[in-house]
Amino acid sequence: MHTKHYLTFILLVSLLNINFMAQQKFGIVIHGGAGNILPEHFTPEKEKEYHQTLQQALDTGYKILENNGTAIDAIIAAIKILEDSPLFNAGKGSVFNNQGKVEMDASIMDGKTLKAGAVAGVQRIKNPIEAAYLVMTKSPHVLIIGKGAENFWTSNGLPLVDSSYFYDTKQYEQWKKSQKPQKHGTVGAVALDKQGNLAAGTSTGGMMNKLPGRVGDSPIIGAGTYAHHSTCAISCTGYGEYFIRYAAAHTVHLKMLYQNKSLQQAVNEVLFDELLPVGGTGGMIGIDKNGNITMDFNTTGMYRGYKLSDGSQGTFLFKK
Numbered sequence: 001m002h003t004k005h006y007l008t009f010i011l012l013v014s015l016l017n018i019n020f021m022a023q024q025k026f027g028i029v030i031h032g033g034a035g036n037i038l039p040e041h042f043t044p045e046k047e048k049e050y051h052q053t054l055q056q057a058l059d060t061g062y063k064i065l066e067n068n069g070t071a072i073d074a075i076i077a078a079i080k081i082l083e084d085s086p087l088f089n090a091g092k093g094s095v096f097n098n099q100g101k102v103e104m105d106a107s108i109m110d111g112k113t114l115k116a117g118a119v120a121g122v123q124r125i126k127n128p129i130e131a132a133y134l135v136m137t138k139s140p141h142v143l144i145i146g147k148g149a150e151n152f153w154t155s156n157g158l159p160l161v162d163s164s165y166f167y168d169t170k171q172y173e174q175w176k177k178s179q180k181p182q183k184h185g186t187v188g189a190v191a192l193d194k195q196g197n198l199a200a201g202t203s204t205g206g207m208m209n210k211l212p213g214r215v216g217d218s219p220i221i222g223a224g225t226y227a228h229h230s231t232c233a234i235s236c237t238g239y240g241e242y243f244i245r246y247a248a249a250h251t252v253h254l255k256m257l258y259q260n261k262s263l264q265q266a267v268n269e270v271l272f273d274e275l276l277p278v279g280g281t282g283g284m285i286g287i288d289k290n291g292n293i294t295m296d297f298n299t300t301g302m303y304r305g306y307k308l309s310d311g312s313q314g315t316f317l318f319k320k
Helices: 002-024 044-065 072-081 129-138 146-155 168-176 238-244 248-259 263-278
Strands: 027-035 104-110 116-122 141-146 187-192 198-204 223-229 232-237 280-286 295-298 300-308 311-320
Touching: 002 198, 002 263, 002 295, 027 044, 027 072, 027 116, 027 232, 027 295, 044 072, 044 187, 044 300, 072 104, 072 129, 072 198, 104 223, 116 146, 129 146, 129 198, 141 146, 187 232, 187 280, 198 223, 198 232, 223 238, 223 248, 232 238, 232 248, 232 263, 238 248, 238 263, 238 280, 248 280, 248 311, 263 280, 280 300, 295 300
Parallel strands: 116 141
Antiparallel strands: 027 187, 027 300, 104 116, 104 198, 187 198, 223 232, 232 280, 280 295, 300 311
């Protein structure tokens, strides 16, 4: 090829690549749990606090995406903000089991490689989503539980925190008043990065007054968390036992892959046609490979928010 023509060819390829990158949509969606969330349950100050924390998580994750970071890094950063807040049932704000102890679960999945990691029943790891990532990247396993997960964490040179870190007066008072297991929310994030990669992550303190050792859907790949490069990334919240039985997150992927359903159609069918009739209350967030999103729920409300490269964003608590 003539040098002049070759240089022209290289220039055209470069321009095409730049144009593709410019057009590639990206963004992040988060949730902080679904349930009986009604305006009358909130003071204006408390409502504002929820919005501010959700926005902080979105901004943190979005900045990573904007700076060419990965979807995995974005959702970890966003979820850590939610885990560190006592407002949500994960990390710092985790609820107590029926022995007054905290047991936390988390999972993460990379839609590009289908690698995944999860922990369950951990009591002294400040940010369980980081432990899930460690399992994914530093072990041949997907799920490690309890003391085994904490030992794996410390064997990688990482510190545990004292169990008193998770003591939250509000959660403790609710636990003392509670006489039966209650369904509580979870936190999660899904993201699409500039390279077109999808990822999902979920973290929770589980169900208040649960039996010690109970594990819900959050650390179960395909139930509470799922990401696949050909379809979407999903994070769930709600009554975990039902999301496990119906493999809720994976079912959304299957409906999109084999039935050619849109993300919204698939999530709507799982939440309202399959889960709700049998008592499976909760919600899902999702983002597909084209940057379309959903934040759907079959309860009275869900803490949620999104921030996308087209400039649209928002945080919400109640049904519109």
